[in-house]
Amino acid sequence: MIALSLAEIAAVVGGQTHDIPDPSVQVTGPVVRDSREVEPGSLFAAFVGERVDGHDFAPQVVEAGAVAVLASRPVGVPAIVVEDVQTALGALARHVVRRLGATLVALTGSAGKTSTKDLIAQVLQRKAPTVFTPGSLNNEIGLPLTALTATEETRFLVLEMGARGVGHIRYLTDLTPPKIGLVLNVGTAHIGEFGGREQIAEAKGELVEALPEDGAAILNADDPLVRAMAPRTKAKVVLFGESAEADVRAENVRLTDSGQPSFRLHTPSGASDVTMRLYGEHHVSNALAAAAVAHELGMSAEEIATALSEAGTLSRWRMEVTERPDGVTIVNDAYNANPESMRAALRALAAMGKGRRTWAVLGKMAELGDEALAEHDAVGRLAVRLNVSKLVAVGGIEASWLQLGAYNEGSWGEESVHVSDAQAAIDLLRSELRPGDVVLVKASRSVGLESVAQALVEGEVAAR
Numbered sequence: 001m002i003a004l005s006l007a008e009i010a011a012v013v014g015g016q017t018h019d020i021p022d023p024s025v026q027v028t029g030p031v032v033r034d035s036r037e038v039e040p041g042s043l044f045a046a047f048v049g050e051r052v053d054g055h056d057f058a059p060q061v062v063e064a065g066a067v068a069v070l071a072s073r074p075v076g077v078p079a080i081v082v083e084d085v086q087t088a089l090g091a092l093a094r095h096v097v098r099r100l101g102a103t104l105v106a107l108t109g110s111a112g113k114t115s116t117k118d119l120i121a122q123v124l125q126r127k128a129p130t131v132f133t134p135g136s137l138n139n140e141i142g143l144p145l146t147a148l149t150a151t152e153e154t155r156f157l158v159l160e161m162g163a164r165g166v167g168h169i170r171y172l173t174d175l176t177p178p179k180i181g182l183v184l185n186v187g188t189a190h191i192g193e194f195g196g197r198e199q200i201a202e203a204k205g206e207l208v209e210a211l212p213e214d215g216a217a218i219l220n221a222d223d224p225l226v227r228a229m230a231p232r233t234k235a236k237v238v239l240f241g242e243s244a245e246a247d248v249r250a251e252n253v254r255l256t257d258s259g260q261p262s263f264r265l266h267t268p269s270g271a272s273d274v275t276m277r278l279y280g281e282h283h284v285s286n287a288l289a290a291a292a293v294a295h296e297l298g299m300s301a302e303e304i305a306t307a308l309s310e311a312g313t314l315s316r317w318r319m320e321v322t323e324r325p326d327g328v329t330i331v332n333d334a335y336n337a338n339p340e341s342m343r344a345a346l347r348a349l350a351a352m353g354k355g356r357r358t359w360a361v362l363g364k365m366a367e368l369g370d371e372a373l374a375e376h377d378a379v380g381r382l383a384v385r386l387n388v389s390k391l392v393a394v395g396g397i398e399a400s401w402l403q404l405g406a407y408n409e410g411s412w413g414e415e416s417v418h419v420s421d422a423q424a425a426i427d428l429l430r431s432e433l434r435p436g437d438v439v440l441v442k443a444s445r446s447v448g449l450e451s452v453a454q455a456l457v458e459g460e461v462a463a464r
Contacts (some may be wrong), residue, residue, distance in 0.1 A: 003027065031148040110187030251265040267295045
């Protein structure tokens with residue numbers, strides 16, 4: 001964070017100083033909410049959770065080097081006391097972002113946000129110092145914490161914005177007003193909370209409504225609900241996609257023998273070839289979105305293509321590919337799942353596994369509401385249509401729907417099996433996995449299927 005005195009911070013957040021001998025002392029380190037992340041010069045934000053109260057760690061964090069605690073009550077050590085810590089954190093982020101003058105890029109969408117954010121960051125880092133959201137810390141707490149890591153040297157700030165209802169993105173854009181706004185897609189993730197795709201589009205479109213006239217709205221030309229957001233912004237509209245009408249588009253898209261996308265990138269200023277290190281054709285759309293942002297910020301087609309071709313995976317458990325010495329390939333995509341990302345991962349598995357046995361170890365997709373049965377059934381059927389050798393459905397009722405879809409689509413039930421939990425999946429793989437097999441592991445985060453992928457990577461499941 002840029003250096004600010006405790007007196008300045010108190011004024012920005014409307015707080016009162018308590019037990020602070022010298023208000024001119026500066027916060028020079030990061031603002032953190034996890035006591036384990038404190039370092040000398042930090043400001044510790046004390047949140048009250050369901051199980052843990054951050055205020056209880058106040059003496060510990062000050063001893064570890066924190067300058068003060070941002071708290072909702074006096075804690076007996078240097079503190080700035082406010083009515084609401086979350087509101088204060090947002091106010092501090094807004095103040096710092098406005099002082100920095102960095103170009104703020106915000107993105108949202110139903111699927112692919114984190115992968116695209118990582119691509120944008122890796123491309124823009126070629127041009128100037130860039131700060132970006134770690135992992136998927138894209139909510140009302142994670143977003144300001146990310147913004148507060150920016151320094152005087154930061155030129156680009158890339159922020160992922162998530163939403164679980166109408167008004168959420170509007171709130172985030174008020175904290176960190178973007179110059180460039182990117183909407184990837186409108187799918188069915190969290191449809192149970194929103195109530196329908198139209199409501200999701202309404203919420204995601206709040207990003208383009210927040211853009212200034214001299215900004216740019218980067219919209220997916222291949223998604224009708226996203227493209228329809230164009231009239232909702234005063235900013236310049238830039239379209240990306242495979243459509244001939246897209247300003248930034250891909251031609252001659254294909255997958256390499258290992259399942260990595262290759263295409264000809266076209267921008268308003270030129271064209272260049274891209275072959276990605278990431279896996280799956282769905283990354284083409286993500287790459288085009290990143291290219292549109294980078295082009296708008298002055299990078300050439302050649303610079304963008306080189307950066308995209310060299311970009312890797314920055315966030316864990318998202319299509320992480322590990323090749324074991326015995327020839328087993330593990331694709332760990334267990335961080336989260338929705339119907340769109342599940343279909344994309346299955347298609348990537350099919351492309352990677354040509355001529356090899358493929359396994360899809362899948363669990364439930366959460367927050368689908370009334371669409372849950374149909375969507376799980378459809379994913380199970382798709383696994384069979386893509387000739388996945390074996391679907392292992394893991395967990396409760398939703399997993400049984402996955403297995404039933406595969407059973408009904410296939411023949412004699414040989415393409416699928418339903419197991420109770422992750423350990424049962426591990427035991428099954430231990431007995432049946434062979435060298436050369438390709439295994440995809442994917443489910444919503446709450447299922448915890450990363451334990452299956454980790455067991456595979458660590459060799460706990462020994463191939464015969």
